[in-house]
Amino acid sequence: MIGNNKRNLARLAIVAALATFLTPPVVNSQAQDGRQLIFHPAPIYSDFARKLAISGVVKVLVVIAPDGKIKDTKVIGGHPVLVDAVQEALKNWRYAPASSETTTVLEFHFHP
DSSP states (O other), X not given: OHHXXXXXXXXXXXXXXXXXXXXXXXXXXXXXXXXXXXXXXXXXXXXXXXXXXXXXXXXXXXXXXXXXXXXXXXEEEOOHHHHHHHHHHHTTOEEOOOSSOEEEEEEEEEOO
């Protein structure tokens, strides 16, 4: 019976650890004109960042083209390792089309 409890606790610890590592960063976004975010894959928290337990906030100023693709980004702040993950993810983001360019500041909160 004690062996089963230890195994169950070990399994629970593993599941909790995996859930922590697989939880995507939290994203806060406020587009100027309220454009809807259509596709937004989360940045991948790299093994390197995980091993070093790097956490923090990455802020990026984003220019959204009329077709909904991200035209330009400017990093406002954040750890370089986390910034790389964010910039890679933003290449695939898509917003709803609009009549003109818009800008927004995105915040990505990483917690290992």
